[in-house]
Every structure is written in structure tokens, then in C-alpha cells.
Amino acid sequence: MLEIKDLHVRIADGGQDILRGINLTVPKGEVHAIMGPNGSGKSTLAYVLAGREDYEIVSGDILWDGESIVGMEPDERAAKGVFLAFQYPMEIPGVASMTFLRTAVNATRKKRGQAEFSVPEFLKIVRAKSAELGVKDEMLKRPLNVGFSGGEKKRMEVLQMALLEPTLCVLDETDSGLDIDAIRIVAEGANRLRSKDRAMLVITHYQRLLNYIVPDYVHVLAHGQIQKTGDKALALELEKSGYAQFKGKAA
Amino acid sequence: MNVALIKTKAEQFLASELQAKLAELPGSRAKRVEAMERFGARGLPHRQVEAWKYTDLRNILKDAGPVASAKVGGVVDRAGLDRVLGPFAALDTQRVVFIDGQLDSGLSELSGAFSVKPVQPALDAEGPVTSALPEQEAIVDLNRALVSAGVDVSVAAGAQISRPLLIVNLATSQTGAFVSIRHRLSIGADAAATVIEWHGAISEEARGQQTVVSDVVLGDRAALQHIQVGLEGRNRFSLVTTGCVLGAEASYRAFQLSASVALARRQSFIRYDGEGGKIDISGLMLAHGSEHCDTTLVIDHAVPSCESREHFKAVLNDAARAVFQAKVIVRQDAQKTDGKQMANALMLSPAAEFDSKPELEIYADDVVCGHGATVAEIDEDMLFYLRSRGIPEGTARALLIESFATEVLDKIEDERVRESLRQVVLGWLATGVAGDAS
Numbered sequence A: 001m002l003e004i005k006d007l008h009v010r011i012a013d014g015g016q017d018i019l020r021g022i023n024l025t026v027p028k029g030e031v032h033a034i035m036g037p038n039g040s041g042k043s044t045l046a047y048v049l050a051g052r053e054d055y056e057i058v059s060g061d062i063l064w065d066g067e068s069i070v071g072m073e074p075d076e077r078a079a080k081g082v083f084l085a086f087q088y089p090m091e092i093p094g095v096a097s098m099t100f101l102r103t104a105v106n107a108t109r110k111k112r113g114q115a116e117f118s119v120p121e122f123l124k125i126v127r128a129k130s131a132e133l134g135v136k137d138e139m140l141k142r143p144l145n146v147g148f149s150g151g152e153k154k155r156m157e158v159l160q161m162a163l164l165e166p167t168l169c170v171l172d173e174t175d176s177g178l179d180i181d182a183i184r185i186v187a188e189g190a191n192r193l194r195s196k197d198r199a200m201l202v203i204t205h206y207q208r209l210l211n212y213i214v215p216d217y218v219h220v221l222a223h224g225q226i227q228k229t230g231d232k233a234l235a236l237e238l239e240k241s242g243y244a245q246f247k248g249k250a251a
Numbered sequence B: 001m002n003v004a005l006i007k008t009k010a011e012q013f014l015a016s017e018l019q020a021k022l023a024e025l026p027g028s029r030a031k032r033v034e035a036m037e038r039f040g041a042r043g044l045p046h047r048q049v050e051a052w053k054y055t056d057l058r059n060i061l062k063d064a065g066p067v068a069s070a071k072v073g074g075v076v077d078r079a080g081l082d083r084v085l086g087p088f089a090a091l092d093t094q095r096v097v098f099i100d101g102q103l104d105s106g107l108s109e110l111s112g113a114f115s116v117k118p119v120q121p122a123l124d125a126e127g128p129v130t131s132a133l134p135e136q137e138a139i140v141d142l143n144r145a146l147v148s149a150g151v152d153v154s155v156a157a158g159a160q161i162s163r164p165l166l167i168v169n170l171a172t173s174q175t176g177a178f179v180s181i182r183h184r185l186s187i188g189a190d191a192a193a194t195v196i197e198w199h200g201a202i203s204e205e206a207r208g209q210q211t212v213v214s215d216v217v218l219g220d221r222a223a224l225q226h227i228q229v230g231l232e233g234r235n236r237f238s239l240v241t242t243g244c245v246l247g248a249e250a251s252y253r254a255f256q257l258s259a260s261v262a263l264a265r266r267q268s269f270i271r272y273d274g275e276g277g278k279i280d281i282s283g284l285m286l287a288h289g290s291e292h293c294d295t296t297l298v299i300d301h302a303v304p305s306c307e308s309r310e311h312f313k314a315v316l317n318d319a320a321r322a323v324f325q326a327k328v329i330v331r332q333d334a335q336k337t338d339g340k341q342m343a344n345a346l347m348l349s350p351a352a353e354f355d356s357k358p359e360l361e362i363y364a365d366d367v368v369c370g371h372g373a374t375v376a377e378i379d380e381d382m383l384f385y386l387r388s389r390g391i392p393e394g395t396a397r398a399l400l401i402e403s404f405a406t407e408v409l410d411k412i413e414d415e416r417v418r419e420s421l422r423q424v425v426l427g428w429l430a431t432g433v434a435g436d437a438s
Helices: A042-050 A074-079 A097-111 A119-133 A137-141 A150-164 A180-192 A232-241 B009-021 B029-042 B078-088 B120-124 B138-146 B380-388 B393-411 B415-432
Strands: A002-011 A017-026 A031-035 A055-064 A082-085 A092-096 A168-172 A199-204 A217-222 A225-230 B094-099 B115-118 B151-155 B165-171 B177-187 B192-201 B208-218 B223-231 B236-246 B251-259 B263-272 B278-287 B292-301 B307-316 B321-330 B338-347 B353-362 B368-377
Touching: A002 A042, A017 A042, A017 A055, A017 A199, A017 A225, A031 A232, A042 A055, A042 A074, A042 A082, A042 A168, A042 A199, A074 A082, A074 A097, A074 B380, A082 A150, A092 A097, A092 B380, A092 B393, A097 A119, A097 A137, A097 A150, A097 B393, A119 A137, A119 A150, A119 A180, A150 A180, A217 A232, A225 A232, B009 B029, B009 B138, B029 B138, B078 B165, B078 B192, B078 B415, B138 B177, B138 B208, B138 B236, B165 B177, B165 B208, B177 B192, B177 B223, B192 B208, B192 B236, B208 B223, B208 B251, B223 B236, B223 B263, B223 B415, B236 B251, B236 B278, B251 B263, B251 B292, B251 B393, B251 B415, B263 B278, B278 B292, B278 B321, B278 B393, B278 B415, B292 B307, B307 B321, B307 B353, B307 B393, B321 B338, B321 B368, B338 B353, B338 B393, B353 B368, B380 B393, B393 B415
Parallel strands: A031 A199, A031 A217, A082 A168, A168 A199, B094 B165, B151 B177, B165 B192, B177 B208, B192 B223, B208 B236, B223 B251, B236 B263, B251 B278, B263 B292, B278 B307, B292 B321, B307 B338, B321 B353, B338 B368
Antiparallel strands: A002 A017, A002 A055, A217 A225, B115 B151
């Protein structure tokens, strides 16, 4: 279970708080969506969960499986099962995608006390999961994300998620820049990972993605706070009414 | 204004060494004395000399060791040599081995696809008439005065040699000798060959200085892949000068690796003598501690329709310093010249320094010439991305540095040679990049 308790966060260089007292609980087996306007703090929340250093936790706590992950290194969090699918996955020239995947999976397995995969074992697993996501062999030979289309990058994110077998999946604007066909492929990949042992936090600006990844709960994030919580109907309602109603509510 | 030059300790010592060893050194004494006089008139180059602005040799080279006129240090056998050659030992090559400035015939294979002759008689020669080496160059003069050995390598016209020539230049002295070697390489018309120059030391305790001067002449349509592996040692000072003249449609592909040398200056003077020549020179400078690595290129587009490509990278840790200065001269007649150069440095420490000095001297009007340089630290966004996938920080950093450094190796066409160089680079990264490898 993910428990975010009265979380206040600002950029490490100082300035105003971006998150101003977030309270959120996501039990395993559930999918929660976070919707909000631009600048509401959605991506900040995603990065803070993954352990990015550019942010300062002013107060509050984040517990995963009852343990505080605030202060944990990003790779430690990954070993604990936290995974962030990036809105803008990084292009890493010179590092072949396959090499990266094997390094990541084996480092994580090692930390989890599982046996590392041999090259042939790993190839077999990657081939199977890649086929499900329409990730071609040729993509795996190329440097990570370099020259990939928007859709290819997002499929690569979901492939990583499938291989690393996280228990907390955070999807940050996974639909941004994708056409309907690409959204469907990526969403199907994410849906395949839905299970009673996994919590999922889907961050999105638009309701569209939630047609494919149907959430159990929808939270509206604006001005650094959760403004409203409802079921999937709330997303449809927001599509009509917009986010304007939440402006200025947090003083 | 005529100012009497006050000679440094090193300059005085080198002049006295020539006097003391003149009888033992091979070849014409008069030419040696002349060369030393030319050198002595200006001394070691210093920062007020434009070409040495970033490498103040006069200040850096405070001491010089005794001139190697006969074998110094220990004897090296084949197994011992193979150990220091590392990945290059396994390559199938025709070897020519110099130990402390002397040709070791026992470890060398002089007759093979490459014709290799000790250059003793050639020491007196001024070099090939077409030499691209500048006249009155301090290091070349110093080398002329003190040279102890070298080889004259030739490849017959039309020969296609797949087995590379490996010229090993090994230092064993722990007290520090001053070694001077001079080579001549002549690749006949339509011939193709690979020459690997390997500079190294028997152990990290090896000390001393060296000058190595090579004169390369490529016939029309000749193709040479020239690999220079610089592992001289963290207590050694190395000055490597290469001159190369290209005939029409000749191809010179060079790669220069420098890893952990106290001071390395690799200067290449390249000139096109025939139209349609192509050069591609790239390299990697790896330095840490207070090491200093200088790559200097002078490329003379003397004739039309030639192409030059230069791409160097540097990985610098601690207070290490790398210099990349590349001058491209395009003569008035050299229309349709196509020249590009690029330098990229990765700084692993705020105290590291990278000096990039591109110089384009263009006198023709129909040319394409460009240059670029980047200096960067490890990209924190990339690092976070890798770490968020469970890769520990040390491994993630190593992966990013490796990908930066090894990219330039792709320029090397020979897969075996490329793989050997990759092993050297990975070895350096494992030890030269002090990090939190976890």
C-alpha cells in the first residue's frame, strides 16, 4: 500500500511549495488516477515518488509497504518495487537498449535476492514481452530511446515496467504525444500488469487514457493539493466542466 | 631585441648528454650537433609560443633523464612483453619491438609483409623530400639530435596487407631515461595496410621522457590505418610527432588513444599532395590526477578536392587537463575542400580543464569547413533515469562514461583492433574513474 501523508515539497533551490499537503492512499490491487491542470504538481509528485534529487521534502512522509521511502536512493526504491514510467523518457546514446534492460533487470533482481538472468534466459523473456508490446528486435539493438518515435519510447517504458515487475507503478502522462492506436497498445500493456499485488497511479491531463486504463478512483490535483476524489465518473465530469472550478481554492 | 636565453636545467642536461654520448650514438655527429644547436637557440617550447600555449613544456619538463644510447633497464622476454601488451598481445601482428629506445631484434619480426629496416643509415637523412614535418620544430630537432633507433617501413605498391604491423615502444627504466626514436613509413601506390604504434611501460613505476617522430608518406590511392596507443605511464612524458603526406586519392585513417600519461603531446602534421585525398583522424584522451594530454593537428589542404575529418573526445577526472588544437589550412587553390572537426569533453571533476582551439585558415572561396566543441558533465537527467530502473549510481555513471568514450571507437574499421582498444578503455574506466562503484 502506498501512503502519502501531508506531503509538502518544493524545488531544492528554494521557492514556493509545489505540493502543499498531499494525502493519498493507494492499496495494492487498485488503480488510482490523478488528474489536474498544467502546473498543478502532477509531475512533481511522480518524480518525488521515484526519488529525484531536485526536490526538497519540506514535511510529510511517503510510505510504501509500511516503510518510509523518503531519503531512499532511486535505485533502492526501484528494488523495493517502485517504477515511474516517464513522460519524457531519456535518450541515452551509446547504451544499447538490450544492454540497458539486462543491466537494470539483473541489478534489481540482485537487490531483491533473486538470481540474475543469463543472457539466453533474458533474451527469451525480453522477446516474449516485446512481442506483446510490438517492440521490434531492431529497436532493442539501437541505443536506448535514440531516434525512437513518441509511441516507441512509451512502449519501451511499458516493456521496462513489465520486465522489472514493480509493485507500485506510476505512469506520468503516458498518453502524451500518442495517437489512439499507440495509446491502446500502451494501455493494454499496462492493463496486463494489473493485479492484486500491484498498486497503480496513473497521472494524466486528459480523460482519454482512462477509457483504456479504467481507474478505481480519480483524484483531482490542483494547487498542490488533492481537491476532489471520486470514481471514474469524475473524469468524465472533468472533461465537460474543466479544471477552472478548482482555481484559487487553495490559498 | 636579442635576449640571451637562460637555459633550463633540462635543456642544459640534454645538451651535455649529446656531448657525452656523441661517440656512442649512431650516424652523423655533425647533423646531431647542428640539430641540437637549432633546438638550443630557442629551447623547449613554452606558453608564449602559440602552438604550445596550453602545454608549457619548458615549465612542465623540469628534468630530463640520461639519453638512452645502449640498453638500460631490465631485459624483457616474450611472455613479459605479452603481459604488458594486454589485448594487443593476442592480435595477430608483425611485431617490431623497441625496449628503452633500442630495437630488440629477438622480439621483432623484421621480414614479413612489411619490409622493416633499422633506420641507422637513414638517421642522417633529412627525411623524405616530401615530409610533412615542419622545419625548425623544436621537438623534431631534439629528436634529430638524440635519436637512438627507429625503423624504415615500406609496403610495396599494390600490396594489400591484412595483418597489422605492431611497433612496440616499451620503457622499463625506473630511474628515468630520455628515449628518442625516429620512424619512416612508406606505403606504396594502391597499397593498403594497418600500422599500430604502441607506447607503454613495463610498470607504473617506469619513469622518463621520450620523443618519437614518424614520417609517413602515402602513395597515390594508398590507404593506411594508423593506430597510436598511448599508455606511456603516469610517470612519463611523451612527445609524439607524426608527419603524413597523402598522394592523390590516398586515405589516412588515424586513431590516437591516450590513457593516463603524466604528459602526452601528440602532434600530427598532415598535408595533401594530390587531389581526392581523405583523412579521418579521431581519438580519445583519458586522464586523471594531474595528467596533461595534448592533441595538436595541423592539416594542410594544399590541393583541391580533399576531405578531412577530425573527432576527438576527452574524459577528464580530478585536476587533469586535455588540449585539442586543430589547425586546418585551406590554400588558395584548394577549392572543393571539405573539412570538419569536432571535440567533446566529459568533465568528471570541477577541477578538470579542457582547452579547445580550432583554427581555420581559409584562402579558397569554394569550401565547406566546420568545427564544433562541447564540454559537459555527466547528465543528471540520464543518471536519474538509469537509477530509477534499479541501476546503482556507480554502475550508471560507468555506463554513461563508457558510452561517451567508446562512441569514437566506432571510427575504427578493423574489428579486432577496435575490440583491443575497447578493452584498454574499459580497463582505464575501471581504475581511472574513482567512483562509488557499487
